[in-house]
Amino acid sequence: MMGEVKGLQPERLLEVKNLKKYFNTKKGLLHAVDDVNFFINKGETLGVVGESGCGKSTTGRVVLRLLEATDGEIIFEGKNIRDYNKTEMRNMRKEMQIVFQDPFASLNPRMSISEIISEPLIVNKVYKDKADRMKRVRELMSTVGLAERLTYAYPHELDGGRRQRIGIARALALKPKFIVQDEPVSALDVSIQAQILNLMDDLQKEFDLTYMFISHDLSVVKHVSDRIAVMYLGKVVELADYNTMFKNPQHPYTQALLSAIPVPRLDVHRDRIILEGDVPSPINPPEGCRFYGRCRYRQSNCLNVTPELKEVGPETFVACHYAGNLKPAII
Amino acid sequence: MNNKMLLEIKDLAIHYITVDGTVKAVQDMNLEIAEGETLGLVGETGAGKTTTALGIMQLVPNPPGKIVSGEIIFEGENLIGKSPNELRKIRGKQISMIFQDPMTSLNPVMTVGEQIAEVVKLHENVNSAEATEKAKQMLLKVGIPAERSKEYPHQFSGGMRQRVVIAIALACNPKLLIADEPTTALDVTIQAQVLELMKSLKTEFNTSMIMITHDLGIVAEVCDKVAIMYAGNVIEYTDKVNLFTTPKHPYTIGLFNSIPDIESDVERLNPIKGLMPDPTDLPTGCPFHPRCDKAMPICSTRVPANTEVQMGHFVKCLLFEEGVVR
Ligand SMILES: Nc1ncnc2c1ncn2[C@@H]1O[C@H](COP(=O)(O)OP(=O)(O)OP(=O)(O)O)[C@@H](O)[C@H]1O
Ligand SMILES: Nc1ncnc2c1ncn2[C@@H]1O[C@H](COP(=O)(O)OP(=O)(O)OP(=O)(O)O)[C@@H](O)[C@H]1O
Ligand code: SF4
Ligand SMILES: [Mg+2]
Ligand SMILES: [Mg+2]
Numbered sequence: 318m319m320g321e322v323k324g325l326q327p328e329r330l331l332e333v334k335n336l337k338k339y340f341n342t343k344k345g346l347l348h349a350v351d352d353v354n355f356f357i358n359k360g361e362t363l364g365v366v367g368e369s370g371c372g373k374s375t376t377g378r379v380v381l382r383l384l385e386a387t388d389g390e391i392i393f394e395g396k397n398i399r400d401y402n403k404t405e406m407r408n409m410r411k412e413m414q415i416v417f418q419d420p421f422a423s424l425n426p427r428m429s430i431s432e433i434i435s436e437p438l439i440v441n442k443v444y445k446d447k448a449d450r451m452k453r454v455r456e457l458m459s460t461v462g463l464a465e466r467l468t469y470a471y472p473h474e475l476d477g478g479r480r481q482r483i484g485i486a487r488a489l490a491l492k493p494k495f496i497v498q499d500e501p502v503s504a505l506d507v508s509i510q511a512q513i514l515n516l517m518d519d520l521q522k523e524f525d526l527t528y529m530f531i532s533h534d535l536s537v538v539k540h541v542s543d544r545i546a547v548m549y550l551g552k553v554v555e556l557a558d559y560n561t562m563f564k565n566p567q568h569p570y571t572q573a574l575l576s577a578i579p580v581p582r583l584d585v586h587r588d589r590i591i592l593e594g595d596v597p598s599p600i601n602p603p604e605g606c607r608f609y610g611r612c613r614y615r616q617s618n619c620l621n622v623t624p625e626l627k628e629v630g631p632e633t634f635v636a637c638h639y640a641g642n643l644k645p646a647i648i
Numbered sequence: 649m650n651n652k653m654l655l656e657i658k659d660l661a662i663h664y665i666t667v668d669g670t671v672k673a674v675q676d677m678n679l680e681i682a683e684g685e686t687l688g689l690v691g692e693t694g695a696g697k698t699t700t701a702l703g704i705m706q707l708v709p710n711p712p713g714k715i716v717s718g719e720i721i722f723e724g725e726n727l728i729g730k731s732p733n734e735l736r737k738i739r740g741k742q743i744s745m746i747f748q749d750p751m752t753s754l755n756p757v758m759t760v761g762e763q764i765a766e767v768v769k770l771h772e773n774v775n776s777a778e779a780t781e782k783a784k785q786m787l788l789k790v791g792i793p794a795e796r797s798k799e800y801p802h803q804f805s806g807g808m809r810q811r812v813v814i815a816i817a818l819a820c821n822p823k824l825l826i827a828d829e830p831t832t833a834l835d836v837t838i839q840a841q842v843l844e845l846m847k848s849l850k851t852e853f854n855t856s857m858i859m860i861t862h863d864l865g866i867v868a869e870v871c872d873k874v875a876i877m878y879a880g881n882v883i884e885y886t887d888k889v890n891l892f893t894t895p896k897h898p899y900t901i902g903l904f905n906s907i908p909d910i911e912s913d914v915e916r917l918n919p920i921k922g923l924m925p926d927p928t929d930l931p932t933g934c935p936f937h938p939r940c941d942k943a944m945p946i947c948s949t950r951v952p953a954n955t956e957v958q959m960g961h962f963v964k965c966l967l968f969e970e971g972v973v974r
Pocket of ligand 3: 569
């Protein structure tokens, strides 16, 4: 695990500083990603969790510049890629790929499997020779466990697990260093989900990949992640290695979230924290802590002062004024 | 539990007859639920969970669906063969169902209060004012302020809408509630709210429940007993403790091995190999045999019978059947 050997710093592949993404909507400015900070070390998996609409996918897309950030820095291998022009960014894209949740919606139904996997190779003119390209396509298909007989099949002929394998093969085609996995197994049955999770683990080891793994399934996130970022309403509220987080969640929201997981065992009893109320609107959110309305530990200053993400222990970051010192709410 | 039996399903089979062939969505099903008891119905996509629920409600779309055999005995009476009029009186009053997609089960142009009141008026001898009052009470029960009864579904969040659906389902105090993946679309903190609510209402009204889910965590939390379905068959059926401590069927064991365990660090998952079979062309013998790591030669030819491996623990697997050469 990280940090065991003092002084040996893991190499940072990606660092995000004060990242913001606002959308103009009819009702006002929607703060989808609001001043977010995190980093991902080379070869590790950062899990990103949080409730629907908290900004996970937007963060993933902004990091890859599939969406333009409103503000902030995206530092990849030491360079702020927000400064890159079109050509520089096109080269950069080879290093950074994405796998989506719904394999069906993300694949062109009129293209055969080999065409889908070849596409990035053609667009980036990787091979002069068609035979070389087809060789690479077959190699990728075998890497992700797609039978050769499926080369000319179409997405609708395949089940969800195989379609997700196509998405993964396409993401691997240009030999990236970094892959954003946006709910890659959420649409799959558990038996197939386990097959895909194992595959992604094998690929990470074989190709030294770094993952940002977005999911709302906390058991899956704990299984795949080295470190985890918890988001709430556009903010990262806690960032820590998975062990620290699960053993000792510090942010009141993380505590509630982890306590809510239904555990498929009879020998474990959890004291469940049932949150009152619902997630507030991300449109023109007021100052102060975003979790204020549902927090069991809120104090008067939480309403007006926005808590920053600060280091509360080694490599453990929490955005709560009272982290480590929670007192029952009096208001 | 020695409570009175509420529902007995005997030898039920439901087919869908389509141009691509016949889907045997439910086969050879035998289940029972006592008063106050909760049965978990677990299985992956296409296992036949929703079809089972529709069968109990007598709402299997026909065509293409057809109950080909069996009995569904509710309070001593077979529901199969009852007239549409008799069934209307039972549905919503005696048995109610929360459908898989919560967003489509609410009427977008009626206020939530009206929607609850409508069900009450249909089944109980009350006037409009009384029904409206009852609607408000039900909203309160599910944690929604009564003054919001005049609002429309789109004014509520996903979790609140699901609570409205629960309020409608429980408004007439049904004896049996069938909940088809009632929390799948919800976030985990909201899911926890809704499950907590369902548990407390169930205790309050002594309602029996069929909880359809693919989440064994939810089973651990709310169910008394469990039926695991695979390709139309209940392949394992027992109480919750047996299921979690001594699962027998290789598919059940495979399911447990496929889910990451949040309580311990497992480096690698041990998934079930292969894919779901084509529902119109199920494997011969045991439908699970192509994916089973315990399969024997006989498994591809002989259909496993329902075997009681110990009191109240049923398994459809040839490993446990007497007289099978292993
Ligand atoms: N193109 C857009 N225009 C306007 N608002 C948007 C747009 N994309 C996302 N949003 C809003 O930004 C917020 C964050 O959305 P995002 O999709 O990132 O959430 P998420 O955490 O991925 O949620 P989910 O778990 O449901 O996928 C939401 O309030 C969403 O409605
Ligand atoms: N109206 C229909 N016409 C034809 N086949 C159907 C119909 N409804 C269901 N089926 C088929 O019957 C089988 C059982 O479906 P059912 O919806 O009961 O599964 P389920 O266990 O509820 O799955 P899920 O977890 O996806 O909801 C599947 O193979 C399905 O494709
Ligand atoms: S204690 Fe205050 S800062 Fe911490 S989560 Fe609660 S409301 Fe936010
Ligand atoms: Mg998303
Ligand atoms: Mg279903």
